[in-house]
Amino acid sequence: MSSFIVLGAQWGDEGKGKMTDYLAEDANVVVRxxxxxxxxxxxxVGDKQYKLHLIPSGILYDDKVNxxxxxxxxxxxxxxxxxxxLEGLGVKITxxxxxxxxxxxxxxxxxxxxxxxxxxxxxxxxxxxTGKGIGPCYTDKMERSGIRVCDILEKDTFKEKLEAALSxxxxxxxxxxxGEALDFDKIYKQYLDFAERIRPFxxxxxxxxxxxxxxxKNVLFEGAQGTLLDIDYGTYPYVxxxxxxxxxxxxxxxxxxxxxxxxxxxxxxxxxRVGKGPFPTxxxxxxxxxxxxxxxxxxxxxxxxRRCGWLDLVILKSSARVSGLTSFAVTKIDTLAGLDKxxxxxxxxxxxxxxxxxxASLKSLAQCKPVYEEFDGWDESIADARSYEELPENAKKxxxxxxxxxxxxxxxxxxxxxxxxxIKVSEL
Ligand code: GDP
Ligand code: IMO
Ligand code: MG
Numbered sequence: 572m573s574s575f576i577v578l579g580a581q582w583g584d585e586g587k588g589k590m591t592d593y594l595a596e597d598a599n600v601v602v603r604x605x606x607x608x609x610x611x612x613x614x615x616v617g618d619k620q621y622k623l624h625l626i627p628s629g630i631l632y633d634d635k636v637n638x639x640x641x642x643x644x645x646x647x648x649x650x651x652x653x654x655x656x657l658e659g660l661g662v663k664i665t666x667x668x669x670x671x672x673x674x675x676x677x678x679x680x681x682x683x684x685x686x687x688x689x690x691x692x693x694x695x696x697x698x699x700x701t702g703k704g705i706g707p708c709y710t711d712k713m714e715r716s717g718i719r720v721c722d723i724l725e726k727d728t729f730k731e732k733l734e735a736a737l738s739x740x741x742x743x744x745x746x747x748x749x750g751e752a753l754d755f756d757k758i759y760k761q762y763l764d765f766a767e768r769i770r771p772f773x774x775x776x777x778x779x780x781x782x783x784x785x786x787x788k789n790v791l792f793e794g795a796q797g798t799l800l801d802i803d804y805g806t807y808p809y810v811x812x813x814x815x816x817x818x819x820x821x822x823x824x825x826x827x828x829x830x831x832x833x834x835x836x837x838x839x840x841x842x843x844r845v846g847k848g849p850f851p852t853x854x855x856x857x858x859x860x861x862x863x864x865x866x867x868x869x870x871x872x873x874x875x876x877r878r879c880g881w882l883d884l885v886i887l888k889s890s891a892r893v894s895g896l897t898s899f900a901v902t903k904i905d906t907l908a909g910l911d912k913x914x915x916x917x918x919x920x921x922x923x924x925x926x927x928x929x930x931a932s933l934k935s936l937a938q939c940k941p942v943y944e945e946f947d948g949w950d951e952s953i954a955d956a957r958s959y960e961e962l963p964e965n966a967k968k969x970x971x972x973x974x975x976x977x978x979x980x981x982x983x984x985x986x987x988x989x990x991x992x993x994i995k996v997s998e999l
């Protein structure tokens with residue numbers, strides 16, 4: 572029995588897609604357990620680049636089973652667009668290769684509409700969401716008025732649920748936000764059509780994942796977003812609406828914690844964030860712009876410029892704790908080549924003391940001043956390094972610092988976007 576988790580240790584975009592694709596080589600099954608098409612995962616194989624949002628990053632292999640778990644919020648229109656996009660790039664998508672949970676919540680047009688309207692009303696306090704309807708869909712799930720995949724497969728059930736939902740949503744859209752009411756017939760017809768196209772892919776994925784693990788297969792759980800976007804342990808309310816940490820695997824894929832063997836946190840060698848919210852090591856000067864340019868830090872889903880800053884070890888230590896990480900995979904260390912000095916945050920100065928944990932209160936966080944340790948950089952390009960020994964001594968010192976501070980080993984070093992630009996240092 573073997574199963575492991577790949578999750579983001581920062582604010583998303585750490586390179587989860589690349590690492591999932593790399594690690595999927597040894598897996599039989601890849602499972603997405605939370606989030607939706609707010610995610611943007613890039614995978615590069617040879618000279619081809621693939622951008623995935625909803626479909627697990629194991630899809631590029633023909634012999635892997637890819638699962639969209641019950642914890643995911645699924646926009647059927649986005650799903651079919653992604654299938655078409657992948658098929659256009661020569662990737663086969665069949666019901667043997669892609670399974671969808673009957674319990675996944677469905678993103679409806681009113682979720683997307685409300686996402687935008689709520690952001691507008693928040694004004695300068697907006698979250699900077701991706702506008703995909705993620706928050707409103709998870710809200711309905713918790714409020715118990717959501718529509719699940721199994722519901723749209725039953726004409727009568729769907730009719731009843733959509734009528735009930737729309738009667739409330741249209742009141743809110745028109746009376747609270749002054750928007751235009753959505754048309755029942757149009758949505759009903761459109762989603763019944765989606766339902767028929769989805770039907771062949773739908774199954775009870777908890778049973779499937781359990782059986783695969785019991786059968787001795789290798790199962791990889793692919794996280795979306797990152798630890799600091801977690802609804803409980805992130806920079807609330809500047810977070811996404813799901814549990815992005817390891818705990819989300821159990822509820823989002825329907826398996827128990829005793830069935831997971833390891834969890835690898837994907838950590839970028841510096842820090843980025845998209846959207847609003849606190850970011851203690853953010854750089855507003857030319858150094859921030861240098862990282863953005865050199866690391867091509869622009870969002871896959873929204874195209875927005877990512878905010879950039881130094882590596883924050885307080886964040887990585889918190890991430891290791893809340894997810895019980897067994898190791899880190901450090902990505903984009905190649906981006907740092909050419910810097911004379913590299914700073915790393917090793918604590919926050921707060922109320923006259925230095926702390927090494929991430930405070931819950933945003934007011935406290937705003938008072939935290941990063942304490943930096945400075946490292947010597949390296950000039951050599953490391954994009955072609957294929958073993959740990961080939962890395963410059965100063966890059967090794969940088970990686971050692973991550974291990975020492977977080978008490979968690981670095982099992983993989985990624986030196987470029989392609990699958991082959993990866994150095995495996997130890998077991999996960
Ligand atoms: P994800 O959301 O965590 O999957 O990450 P994204 O795909 O949004 O952003 C990561 C970006 O960095 C993508 O463009 C990847 O192709 C790229 N990338 C991943 N790992 C590396 C690496 O080690 N070096 C470099 N230079 N780029 C990388
Ligand atoms: P991947 O999987 C980076 C951010 C948004 C916003 C907040 C809430 O590619 O790492 P939402 O639409 O989820 O309600 O937006 O979360 N966000 C991400 N940031 N990477 C992502 O996904 C993200 N998914 C959501 O920018 O700040
Ligand atoms: Mg991304």
